Amino acid sequence: MPDQARIIDGKAAAAALRAEIGREVAAIKAERGLVPGLHVVLVGEDPASRVYVASKEKLAAEIGMNSVAHRLPAETSEAELLAKIASLNADDTVDGILVQLPLPRHIDTGTIIDAIDPAKDVDGLHPINAGKLAGGKNGLVPCTPLGCMLLLRQALPALSGLEAVVIGRSELVGRPVAQLLLQADCTVTIAHSRTRDLAAVVRRADIVVAAVGRPHFVRGDWIKPGAAVIDVGINRTPDGKLVGDVDFAEAIHVAGAITPVPGGVGPMTIACLLRNTLTAFRARRG
Known part of the structure; x- marks a missing residue:
């Protein structure tokens, strides 16, 4: 086994995926005169959300999609936001709707997600899409779990029969990535803060997906030699550095392949948001 794990380059994989989507968007425009449309709704002035929305706008425009950001003031009421979503649901030029989270405290996140047309829910969070995923049916899949799976398929020649441990049970990442791993015929364990002897559970895994939001939580000696490690965590340390949920400096000497932070899943x-927009376009328009 090599002294260091192979780095799973998320930047390169994302660039290749965007280029592929761009070619398909150009072909659709040339053949049918139509352009997939992604609309992002941002409520308030959260700095991280503003940067993220601007990045989505820029990358969508680069591949030829119609990209529109609806920036609403922080005092926007829940009723006003629901009215905005209803208008986007009814607009046939809109293929994908994403409401940037987190929302201001006076707005109920679940109510807003439930209001989005499931066929346009490119975040994959609507209960109908979650139900389709749980049932192994085609629907829109949350973007980060979908990205995790695409990186895993690059890192491993075959997933069938492998033992996977997902650390974290959130509706955003942990649960959906576990469902996707099950669909790939992995044997899946969802571990979390109440799991007894978590280190021993992780040591069984051929695949580790860490999504707990705690810096350097997963230690190198938890990793089975040669395992593939997907680190979903993005944590900022007191000195301003971005680090993952896995202790990268330790794990890189044990794992077979590992995602860095930053530059991995992010x-x-x-x-995958752009891919979901193209998927929604196809499903809606044939």
Whole structure:
């Protein structure tokens, strides 16, 4: 086994995926005169959300999609936001709707997600899409879990029969990525803060997906030699550095393949948002 794990380059994978989507968008425009449309709704002035929305706009425009951001003031009421979503649901030029989270405290996130047309829910969070995923049916899949799976398929020649441990049970990442791993015929364990002897559970895994939001939580000696490690965590340390949920400096000497932070799963999330917009376009328009 090599002294260091192979780095799973999320930046390169995301760039390749965006280029592929761009070619398909150009072909659709040339053949049918139509352009997939992604609309992002941002409520308030959260700095991280503003940067993220601007990046989505820029990358969508680069591949030839119609990209529109609806920036609403922080005092926007829940009723006003629901009215905006209703108008986007009814607009046939809109293929994908994403409401940037987190929302201001006076707006109920679940109510807003439930209001989005499931056929336009490119975040894959609507209960209908979650139900389709749980049932193994075609629907729109949350972007980060989808990105995790695309990176895993690059890192491993075959997933069938492998043992996977997902650390974290959130509706955004942990649960959907576990469903996707099940569909790939992995044997899946969802571990979390109440799991007994978590280190021993992780040591069984051929695949580790860490999504707990705690810096350097997963230690190198938890990793089975040669395992593929997908680190979803993005944590900022007191000195301003971005680090993952896995102790990269330790794990790189044990794992067979590992995603860095930054430059691993993060770039794939926006690329998969664009892919979901194209998927929604096709499903809606044939």
